[in-house]
Structure formats: C-alpha cells, structure tokens
Amino acid sequence: MQPVLQSCADQPIDSLENTVRPTAASGIRRWSGVRIAFAGAGVLILTGCAAPPGPDLSPRITADDARTHVAYLASDEMEGRMTASRGSHRAGRYIAQRLTDAGVAPAGDADTYFQAFPYQGRHGRNVIGMLPPTNGGDEYVLIGAHYDHIGFGEIESRASEDERDSIHNGADDNASGVAVVLELAAAYGAERSPDQAPRRGLIFALWSGEEVGVLGSTHFAANPCVPIEQIVAYLNFDMVGHLKDNTLVVQGVGSSPGWGRWLERRNIPAGFNLRTQEDPYQPTDIIALYPKGVPVLGFYTGLNDLYNTPHDDPDTLNYEGIERIASFAKSIIDSAAGDVARLAYFEMPMEKATSPDRPVSTGTIPDYASGDVPGMRISGVRKGGPAEQAGIQEGDIIVEFDGHKIGDATDYQEALAGAKPDVTVDIAVLRDGERLVLKITPVGR
Ligand SMILES: [Zn+2]
Numbered sequence: 001m002q003p004v005l006q007s008c009a010d011q012p013i014d015s016l017e018n019t020v021r022p023t024a025a026s027g028i029r030r031w032s033g034v035r036i037a038f039a040g041a042g043v044l045i046l047t048g049c050a051a052p053p054g055p056d057l058s059p060r061i062t063a064d065d066a067r068t069h070v071a072y073l074a075s076d077e078m079e080g081r082m083t084a085s086r087g088s089h090r091a092g093r094y095i096a097q098r099l100t101d102a103g104v105a106p107a108g109d110a111d112t113y114f115q116a117f118p119y120q121g122r123h124g125r126n127v128i129g130m131l132p133p134t135n136g137g138d139e140y141v142l143i144g145a146h147y148d149h150i151g152f153g154e155i156e157s158r159a160s161e162d163e164r165d166s167i168h169n170g171a172d173d174n175a176s177g178v179a180v181v182l183e184l185a186a187a188y189g190a191e192r193s194p195d196q197a198p199r200r201g202l203i204f205a206l207w208s209g210e211e212v213g214v215l216g217s218t219h220f221a222a223n224p225c226v227p228i229e230q231i232v233a234y235l236n237f238d239m240v241g242h243l244k245d246n247t248l249v250v251q252g253v254g255s256s257p258g259w260g261r262w263l264e265r266r267n268i269p270a271g272f273n274l275r276t277q278e279d280p281y282q283p284t285d286i287i288a289l290y291p292k293g294v295p296v297l298g299f300y301t302g303l304n305d306l307y308n309t310p311h312d313d314p315d316t317l318n319y320e321g322i323e324r325i326a327s328f329a330k331s332i333i334d335s336a337a338g339d340v341a342r343l344a345y346f347e348m349p350m351e352k353a354t355s356p357d358r359p360v361s362t363g364t365i366p367d368y369a370s371g372d373v374p375g376m377r378i379s380g381v382r383k384g385g386p387a388e389q390a391g392i393q394e395g396d397i398i399v400e401f402d403g404h405k406i407g408d409a410t411d412y413q414e415a416l417a418g419a420k421p422d423v424t425v426d427i428a429v430l431r432d433g434e435r436l437v438l439k440i441t442p443v444g445r
Contacts (some may be wrong), residue, residue, distance in 0.1 A: 002212055018209060057101070057191030061326045063319035065178040069098070069243070070314045073147065074171035081170060082151025083209045083216075086124040091147055095206045096126045098182045102189035104129035104204055107225040117209060117219035124148070124208040126216045128225060131188055135198030139230050141336045142203045142294070143184055143329075144217065145177030145237040146210030146285055150308060155211060158308045158365075158382070166310035171317055173307065176241030178206055178212050180299075180326040188329060199337040200232060207285055210238075217288035228292045233336045234331055236298045238284040241309075244322025247273045248328075249300040249410060252286050254278030256295035258343045262335050270328040275410055280416060281350055295343050297332070299325055303409060305379060322421050358441035360421045363387045364398070366409045375399040375430060376412045390440040391428060399435070400428035416442065 054073055057065045072094055079087030096113040099106075107130040108115040118229040127147070135138065149170030152158050152430075159166060169175075185204045201224065211214030220227065225252035233256070249294040253259045260276070268272050280286055301321065306312045335345060342383045362383020367377040375397040381387040392398075398406050402425035404415040419425065421444035 013310075027439065049418070052097070052104060057098075057186065059186050060101075061183040061187050061323055061330065063323040065183055065186070066176075066322040066326070067314070067317075067319045069182050070171050070175040070177040070317060070319075073175040073315045074169040074312075076167050076169065078169070080151035080153075080168045081147060081149040081208075082118045082154055083124040083148045083212050085151055087151070088148050088208055089125065092125050092127050092206070092208070094183065095147060095178065096129075097130035099127070099185055099204060102129075102182075102185040103192065104131055104185050104189055107203060115220065115223070115225075116217075118214055119209060119215060120211070124216055126208055126220055127206040128157050128220070129185065129194070129204045130225065131192060131202045133199065133201035134192070134196050135200065137200060138226070139232050139342065140201040140226055141333055142205060142231050142234040142289065143181055143333065144205035144207060144234065144285060145181045146174050146207040148208040148211055148216070149173060149272065150211050152312070153308075156308055159310050163310050168308065168310050169313050170236045171312050171314045172241035172301075172304070173239050173312060174210070175314070176239060176317055176322055177237030177299075179322055180237040180240055180329065181239045183323075184330055184333070187326075191357060197338060199334075201226075202333070202337060203231070210285055214283075214285055214288050215244050217285035221292050226329070229258065231289070231294050233296050234286060234289040234296045235333060236286045236296065237325070237329070238298060238300060239303075240299050240301050240322060240325050241317035242301045242304050243318045243325065244301065245273065246271070246347075247275060247302070248304060249275045249277065249323060251277045251282045251284075251298035251300060252280035252290065252296040254346060254348050255280040255286075255290055255297075256343050257348055259295065259297060262332055266328060266331040266335070268332070270324065272324075277410070277414065279414070280348060281417070282387060293345050293346050299329060301325075303413075305365060305367075360416055360419045360444055361385070362416065362427075362440060362442050363411075364392065373397060374407055376409045378405050386440050386442055388425060390438045392427070392438065392440070393431065396429040398429050400426070401441045403438075404424060 073091050081088040081091050106113040107128045113127050115128050116123040150168050152165050153168050192374045208215035213329050280290040280296050282298055286298045290296045363382035364378050364387045365380040367379035377397045380394050381392055401415040406412050419442050424441045427440045428435050
C-alpha cells in the first residue's frame with residue numbers, strides 16, 4: 001500500500017453542500033488531525049492537516065482561547081483566506097463549528113451558517129449565527145468581524161519584492177477580530193438559561209469579502225437574516241491584536257448620541273486609554289451597516305509595520321489585549337441588548353469621506369516605536385508611492401497634512417479620510433528639527 005498524503009479533505013469550494021449544521025450537545029467533532037480512509041484498491045490515504053482545535057475551549061472569554069482561534073485561522077493551511085478561496089472556506093468551516101459548539105443557531109442561507117455572495121464568478125461566504133431574544137421581542141445586536149484576508153498578497157500587499165507570493169496569514173487582520181467574536185459567542189452561548197435577564201437577540205457575523213471591498217457585509221446589509229430595522233446596533237472588530245500603550249481606538253462613535261456615555265461608563269472598570277473617533281465612514285464593515293440606520297462601533301488597535309505583509313503572524317499578537325477588548329465589548333453589548341430603550345441613531349453627513357469604500361493612500365509607513373514624538377514619524381515609504389514622489393524620507397515626522405495638524409498616526413488617518421485621490425496638497429514634515437513643506441498627491445486605493 002502506498003500512503004498518499006493529501007491535504008485536508010476539502011469538498012468543492014464553491015458549493016454550500018458541505019455546511020456545518022448544529023449537532024447535539026455532545027457535539028460531533030468533524031475535525032480530526034489525521035483521518036485514514038481506504039480509497040479504491042488498497043490505497044491508504046492519510047488526510048493530514050492541523051487538527052482544528054475545539055473541545056478544550058472554555059465558555060469564558062480568555063486569552064488562551066483567542067490564541068487558539070488565531071493559531072488556526074492564521075496558519076499557512078488557510079492560505080491567507082482570500083475571498084472564495086479554498087483556504088477561506090476552510091476557515092469558514094472552523095468558524096461555523098465554533099458557533100455550533102457555542103450553541104449559536106445557524107442564520108445563513110437555507111438553515112446553514114453560510115450566506116453566499118457572488119465574487120468573480122464564484123462565491124464568497126459569510127458565516128452567520130444567532131441567539132434569539134429572551135425578552136419576547138424581535139430586536140437584535142449584531143456583532144461581527146471579517147475573516148477574509150489577502151491570500152498570497154493578491155491585493156494591497158506590502159510585501160517586499162522577494163516575498164511577493166508568500167502566504168499573508170492575517171493574524172491581526174483579522175483573525176484577531178474573529179477571535180473576539182467567537183469568544184463573545186462562546187460566552188453568551190454559555191450564559192443562556194431560562195432565568196436569564198430579558199434581552200435582545202444577538203447575531204454573530206463573520207464576513208468574507210472585506211478586503212476586496214466590504215462585499216460580505218454589504219451583501220448582508222441588503223439581505224439580512226432579520227429585517228434590518230430590527231438590528232439595534234452593530235459592533236465590529238477589525239485589527240484588535242496589537243493593543244499597545246493601553247490605547248484602544250473606537251470608531252463610529254458619532255453614529256449614536258448614546259455611545260459616548262456608555263463607552264465612558266464601561267471604560268471605568270476596563271481602564272483603556274480610549275481614542276474615540278466620530279466618523280462611521282471607515283474602510284471596514286461598519287460602513288456597510290451604518291447607512292442602513294444602524295448605530296455602529298468599530299474597535300481597532302491601530303496600524304503597524306506588519307500590516308498586509310507575510311509577517312502578520314500569530315506570535316506577534318497581544319492576546320491579553322484581545323481578551324480585555326472582548327470583555328469590554330461584552331459590557332457594551334450587555335447594555336445594547338439589555339437596556340429597555342433602544343439606542344438612538346444619528347445620521348451624519350458623509351461630507352468628509354471621499355468615497356464609501358476606501359480612503360486614499362500616501363504610501364507612508366508609520367513608525368509605531370517612536371513613542372511620544374508629536375506628529376507621525378515615518379519608518380519608510382512605499383516604492384513609487386506618493387510619499388516617495390513627494391520627497392518624504394525615512395525618519396521624517398509628519399506634523400501637518402492639508403491644513404490638519406498631525407499629533408499622531410490616528411490624526412493622520414483622520415486627515416487622509418478627508419483627502420481626495422489625485423489632488424495635490426501640502427504636507428509638512430520635520431527633518432532634523434527643520435520644518436519642510438512638500439507637495440503630495442494621494443492616490444485612490
Ligand atoms: Zn481588516
């Protein structure tokens with residue numbers, strides 16, 4: 001007999017047949033490290049793949065569980081989770097199994113966890129589950145994160161030339177956010193009991209198609225599993241794996257007059273250095289839900305040098321930080337789900353945002369190790385990008401962009417959100433203590 005090592009026994013990637021359905025409480029573990037099967041005339045096939053973890057996960061929010069999720073989702077076997085790829089379907093099945101284990105019911109197409117949307121002649125798949133309301137009502141809080149990434153660097157890769165076709169594992173972007181949502185699902189699933197306090201239902205959504213233009217969440221917003229008016233709030237987690245200096249960015253706070261007070265109150269025990277941003281028009285999945293009348297919040301720990309490179313790997317993340325962010329978010333979800341009054345929606349004009357999808361790019365690489373220097377220090381510029389063409393150099397500190405004072409990288413992102421592609425503006429940098437004003441022409445992404 002000839003042993004044949006075969007990759008994970010994947011079924012056709014563009015079918016919804018291989019759906020995971022909820023199983024009995026004991027849980028049928030679909031996963032096993034090595035399965036042995038006999039195929040045809042005595043050919044032994046070893047279907048070897050990293051055993052997706054599961055049975056040992058706890059029903060509480062823990063750093064260890066988050067690490068387990070990220071280790072699997074950001075392993076090479078997921079091949080960078082490009083939308084509609086084999087690797088992303090593998091990741092989707094893992095996520096569906098975790099929702100099953102949490103006791104979360106399927107809320108995708110045809111009684112499955114998967115919601116398909118068209119992508120380049122194939123299908124991407126959202127993974128969606130729900131816990132029904134316990135207050136007899138029909139309202140829900142939506143909790144989500146995108147699980148797709150950029151595959152082998154097909155789009156917007158920042159890999160160096162010699163690493164161009166490497167797998168981009170996307171541990172921070174966005175296995176970290178998926179880990180938060182799966183931990184919340186496990187915690188809420190375990191809390192459910194007949195004597196539980198009344199509250200709204202919870203929908204857990206893991207989106208695909210984000211990197212290629214927020215396709216999955218946009219599809220959901222047009223085809224939601226419950227009428228969109230019944231969704232009272234959306235909390236999004238995109239890149240939450242690099243909590244540093246205790247600083248947590250929360251975007252979209254302007255989408256409801258209620259958010260600010262809640263965040264402040266809930267942050268007293270949590271103790272983050274919170275950086276709130278009003279603008280809900282961000283290049284992540286909140287932009288799909290906000291225009292539908294849903295108050296949104298986006299949790300984010302900031303950019304870093306590993307972003308969209310093949311080095312965004314599991315061993316670089318701050319898992320204690322992920323645990324703290326998930327616990328903080330849970331306290332806010334408790335309010336959104338449990339408060340009698342529904343959170344108010346605030347409609348903010350899109351005047352500052354140039355396009356509903358992506359902000360412009362200037363090709364700068366921020367130096368996050370620069371500490372307390374006011375301004376945004378640059379650790380490099382992308383070859384041929386606008387910053388290089390403007391004459392910006394490594395070590396420069398950006399202090400002003402198109403009239404906006406830049407105190408740090410977050411200010412810079414906000415300034416970019418108001419910039420238009422192909423329109424030249426002034427950019428002021430400090431170089432060796434001297435202020436230089438240069439001309440830069442951002443490009444569209
Ligand atoms: Zn992302």
